[in-house]
Amino acid sequence: MITFKIDGQQVKARPGWTVLETAREHGIEIPTLCFHPAVSASGACRLCMVELREGTWSKLVASCIYPVAEGLQVHTDTERVRNVRRWVLEMLLAACPASPEIAALAAKYDVVRTRFTSHDPDQTCMVCGLCARVCDEVVGLSAIAIVDRGVHKRVGAPFAKPTDICVACGSCVTVCPTGAMQAIFDSVRGEPTTALTQLAAQ
Amino acid sequence: MSAQAKTGVFLCRCGEHIAPHINLELLEGMLRQEEGVAHCETMAFPCLKPGIEQITQVTADKQLNRIIVAGCEGRLMLNKLETQLRPLELLKGQIDMVNLRGHVASVSDLDPDQKAQKAAKLMVAAVSEMNALHPSSLTRAKIQGPVMIVGDGIAAYPAAAELARHKIDYLLTVPSNDPDDIVDTVHETYPGERVSHDRLKKIVKEGLSNPCATLLVGYKLEMLSGVTGDYHLTFTNPNGETEKFAAGAIIACLDAQFGLPGPGFGHDGVKVMIPSEMERHIQKSGAPKGTVVFWVSDYEIGQPEFAALSAKTAWQMGVHIRQCAPTSKVVMLYNQQMEVPLTAAERAQNRALDILWVPYDKAMQPTVQDGYLTFCNLSDHVEHEILWDYLVLSPQRMVSGQALNTAHILGLVHKHGRFLTGHHARVRPEMVGREETYLAGSARLPCSLQDTLAQGRKAAAKTAEMFHKSAQGDLFVPRVVCVVDPEKCIGCGQCQELCDCGGIGVADGPGGGLPRIVDPMVCTGGGTCAAACPYHALVLQNNSNDQREARVAALAQRLGPDESMAFVCGWGGLPAADVAGKQALKYDPRIYLLGVPCVGQIDACAMARAFKEGASGLLLVGCLPETCHHSYGLDHAWARVSTIKKLLSLCGFDRRRIALAHADLNHPLDFVKTMDSFTRSIAAMGPIPKSLENQNKLDALYGLIRNNTRVRHLLSAGLRRPWEEIYRGDQRHALDYDRDFSKVLAEEFLQQRLLMVFRKAKGPFNLDQLTGQVQEDQKEVATCLWDMVKSGVIHFSHMKHEAVYTLRK
Amino acid sequence: MPNLSTALKMDPWRLQSGEELNRLRAQIIAGRDPQRPEIIICHGTGCLANGSDKVAKAFRAALEGKGIQAKVMPGIKTTGCHGFCSRGPLVIIRPQGLFYQRVKPKDVEEIVDHTLVHGKAVERLLYKDPSSGDLIFNEGEIPFYKLQQRIVLHNIGKIDPTDITDTIAAGGYQALAKALTTMTPEQVVAEMEKSGLRGRGGAGFPTGRKWRSALQAIKKKGRPVYVVVNGDEGDPGAFMDRTIMEGDPHAVLEGLIIGAYALGAAQGYLYVRAEYPLAIRHLEIAMHQAREYGLLGENILNSGFSFDARINRGAGAFVCGESTALFTSIEGKPGNPRPKYVRSVEEGLWGRPTVLNNVETWANVPLIIERGADWYAGLGVPHSTGTKVFSLVGKVNNVGLVEVPMGVSMAHIVEQIGGGVPDGKPFKAVQTGGPSGGCIPYSLKDTPVDFDSLTAAGSMMGSGAMIVMDHTDCVVDVGRYFLRFLEEESCGKCLPCRLGLTRLREILDNFSQGVGSEKDIEDLTSLSQAIQDGALCALGSSAPNPVLTTIRYFREEYLAHVQEHKCPAGVCKDLITYGIDPERCTGCMNCARQCPAQCITGKKKTAHVIDTHKCLRCGICKETCKFDAVFIS
């Protein structure tokens, strides 16, 4: 057993657990967005950042992937943590203005307005990649690609055409934390074949 | 294994998603009372590492052999649980999930206690199903060489070469064992690919001559039997004798053929020809002199999707002509809708060779005249002329002749479509690529020679991978597949006709009355075949009808009078419900959802069971007809629902108590409407009044649909076959059929009811007594009794001058 | 692919021991005539772009034409970059050591005639000291070279990188032989630790310590272990790694093999930017030759140690310079960085222990092994030992590659070696560390250039790019430039980086348009903090540095944009107007013809006028004007 502290509370964990898992097991809340228990954690959304402190030294880490260690001093709600969280949420509000889920999450952390202008009022996707991970790791197909990089990063079918790799199981829609996959889904699943004339008739 | 079922239930708090909404203490308490529950506990997050470690511990300590996790979407989470709990040796089917979060917690305004009640019913139903499971043991699939490569397509050679690379023996049917012969005729199926011929020859040589190869020169495939790993193929050899070969796997290499364009295109085979004819001309008399016009006529002959392919190969031929006969002129004439399929470098080459590309207005079809061709110019819309000495048209592409025949024998001809592409339902990840494993070549879908060669190689690489896995002992028979009980199977062949994945065949021989076997490596676990078996000889293992009935029964017994239940299909209804739950859309809480992989696998007797056990209404929520992953699951479900409807009517109940619905997972709001509408209409009808008479009718209904082989035969015979036209909700049968079928049902139902009367009390009964019991028209009862006497079910005698009937022993 | 065998000048010879290497070296040197004239032509990318290949061709033609064959045929040698790129193409004539600069093919005839035939210098091609006006004959006497200490670059410009014998003659692979025959792997690592060498790729992690941790990880996890060369030199303005790979590929390879020996690695990877085709070619040739000579591959120098390596061409992603992104890229995936909570020495390539070092770091390894850690530790300053190669570019007279000991001052590099800013004014700032670094203002010109001092100043060493800025460069514009660069180059995985960089840039955009307030500067700082804290990899967490340092040192320039609505440097388009000075304008009409907006009017030989409403501010007129009549206000 590994013993350490989260927000002053003594917690116990086994080797291989993450800080987030340990916190959840002990009923300590840490917000997440790109985390889903069904798939591997990617540490992309950075909402689950927590601060590790040791004397004057301190560092922020993503709790969803940070492995537990003996004697850690984890703080889930320090000013530094809040600063990251607030900015990310505020930027998300502008990036995904059409997602009620994002708005609700932001409101929970007292972010209700954003100083940034939105580039696409209908946008809901924040490219956490859960859809692609689920398709790859759970369904085993990998029909959804993470396309492009940097600010242009997005998800979709290869060559932006419905793909017959997709079996339309909808796991991506179910896993999507912002409801964005509903809009994208129809551009991924496609008719499996080109229907022409009856072969059997020949 | 696991003779005694011991099922553990783990309830998930899921942070704020379940615990505050459902009174989990109450739920846990209720479940602990249940006999079938060996263990029950509430956890923070059973899905996270701490939770999984806890489950592992408890399962080992209490020697549980079944686990149900009540949390969120099993569609997402089950995979992880199955993987992480593998050390416990719990196999697929022994772990299940109930989506309390999405089907109970978030979707209604009931209070936490009421939600706990609802959850308890769902959980008990799930536990009952689990306890009825007879888990199959884990079996390894054995697949060993040789591989049979049939079909004479050009893809056979890269496939062969690849197999040789993996040191796998193969049998290869070839028209000739001389590589030159083969490459010299390849233009018949792949014209315009001269650049590749040298490389191709190398590949062909590799495939033909290496120690792994056994060549079958001039053999013709006649018959296929057996299953993956153990195929038997019968051929006619060149001497007309029959020869039989065994193979572990098959690769079909089939190429599409060319047909001639219709008379409207002026084809004469001499000056106006298709590419393969031009190739023959080049081969015989060299590159043509004069002006050669290639008209990419695919739009006009009704195959626009192949225009780019035709254009590219035509251009390659044009390049060859220009290079060999520099005085000749080459013109490419193409429909404006087509994009010129040349890369930048090819454009440069095109310029250097001075090949003219001329687009024409799509509104006007060019007209072939002797020595010239008129077309509508794009820029001025005036009719222009191109002079030609030779005109090359696009060919009609099709699968025909020997290739089609072979495809039929191998079961590769599916559904509709001119080519053989993509017809196996791909419902399991390991199924993806199976189609490619089997099939390579332009008969799949017309493609370039390069593509075909790559397909052949890929098919072989995948086959080799399968062999390798099998040799390593890593290839397992999928758990949820159909198995045949040879004791019960009479060889009627219904299942084989209905099978959409091609997994059912006969062990050896031509078919007829022989018992069927299932190829588990091909079976997709759709299960409509099992549901259709008149004798319950076919069982979907680890997901059987008995399990389903147990679940239905457990739930139906606990439903309130205005509550109803719904089967939701794993591709439509269930994900729609999951999404609705995720979005916390509210709908009538009086509906109870039971997930099934496909509504097509629900045997009609499971539907009947619901009513027998007291359900007021049953809904089947499938996917949209065109999107059914098992081809006709929804259609088959419709036929079964319709049968139950007729029987409900015969009982005198409202037949709308059972209904079929569709859901698309991406339209959760529509799903909510479906739920509300059905639940309210059932609640408005109220329950089926509880009376002995009604119960007798329901028992008879169930008994009929479960055991009456005549009805079951008729039902499955009436189901749509995979090769039939796609279902679009149109009229399935002529009205006459419906009338006949209804008549049979009425007859058999009455017989069933009478039988039950006989079974309940010894008898003998006279006609009046029996008529009174079933409350039907005396004349009909008398006719029915006489039928039963004739078929030997009951015995007819006279007692005190009165005709009486007794049950035959 | 070139035909490699033609690149070899002698028969392959599989060396069986260190002695054989020495014997071969002696043999090569003995075979050379020290008095034989030799024409050395720089074939670095810079000189090549300026036509040095044509110069070489002209030399060959001229020599044949002259029929000098009768006497001693001069040798022609093409070498890697000499570093003095602003003066290219460079030609050096040996044995005199005459240094000719800006040589054009038409000058060749004269050089052959004067220098080779008659032994005289062509004075107009010599370097003239800008301050004294004296002609300088030899390379070593030019201040640009004299003030440097060329250790890592010592061979570059002297050897033909495509000929292994030249490298061997110059002492190449001596360190490898020493390590393999006289040192244990443990001793090699200890030597590295003692040398104090810190990684030249950016963060400056002590190399020896990295190798030590890798050894510990191997103890825990076993082998395989991988060694990787990070040649994905993505920092704009940096080209020292390119120069090393092009000019002395064997040094990198030798370092890598020594590292592999120390760690017991059997496989190495060289990840090289695709934008460096010449570097890739030279490395390929070097590896091929090293294999032929038994210096790479099975049983190296018959020591029982086997190691081979492969080149991975980058495909155009800056983020792949980040270690974990580089690994995912080698694995054939998009270069998304992975969280580094487990260090890559433990879990790197394919989850195995991996040592990744930058090109320059690897090139330092043979030097340390050959000459000893003590010698190396004596160079530079205590916590930043050794020398560092910088690429000195931007608004500076002597553009090129500079190698100096750690700890010399910024001013020394820019003003002494670099010869200062072209117009003679003091420089405004020096940008170091690329997009992850910052701007050091003139006021801090005495900052010693070492890892810790630069970090203290808010910048970082980075890979060693030094971009000199003068008063015509706007800090807001530079900030926007780097942010836009990073927006495109970010992998886009984590939200603070993907969303934050755009938002930072948007705030700067506002500044460049004169919109904003002091509060925006606070927002910039706070958001920057969030990005630094929140980003997943080093690209993101260091991304705000250029903005933060410019705010720190040039706050008033930011404020000038929004408070006075002007861009003091005259760069930000929305805050400037172009005008034509009627005094200077001759009415040549050149600008009017070139103007894409056709907003310049005026008759021939009369002063022209710009219609500022139509003006696109493209600057073509200013570029075109031969009379410096176009001004910015």
Added chain:
Amino acid sequence: MEPQGVQIDEIMERYPDKPEYLIFLLQDIQASYGYISAQAMQLACDRIGVPLTQGYSVATFYQSFRLDPSGEHEIRVCLGTACHLKGGQRLVEDLERRLNVEAGGTTEDLRFTLNTVNCVGACALAPVVVVDNEYQPNATSKKLEKYLKTIDALAGVEAKEGAHA
């Protein structure tokens, strides 16, 4: 671009069929064809056994890959810091105007593709433009115009596309 007649299966055979060679394959396809067609991508992914999505992700992630046909001549404007300070961006804007394409695009006649590149490491020559792998040191819009005209003129001699124009 490599000489004509490189068949895709020749490229496929250059590397072992392991996922780590995906980028190698795509690079070679790009080099031979100037872009990666959907078909070529499928072949490459099948060959080395990775899902199509991985190929697509890789091809869109790395800047050097193109998914649509590139022009016969590739113009790459360096936008390294040194080039930026010396007006690289102005060159891009000028070329965009002149060729009537956005950076990253290809002219309609498929003659030119205009790209920007982060740094070609030839900072001493800033601003640098690379046309078909030829470095143009200290580029100005005027010099470029002249150079492009010479290329265009060469092409013009060959060009007789007639009705296709």
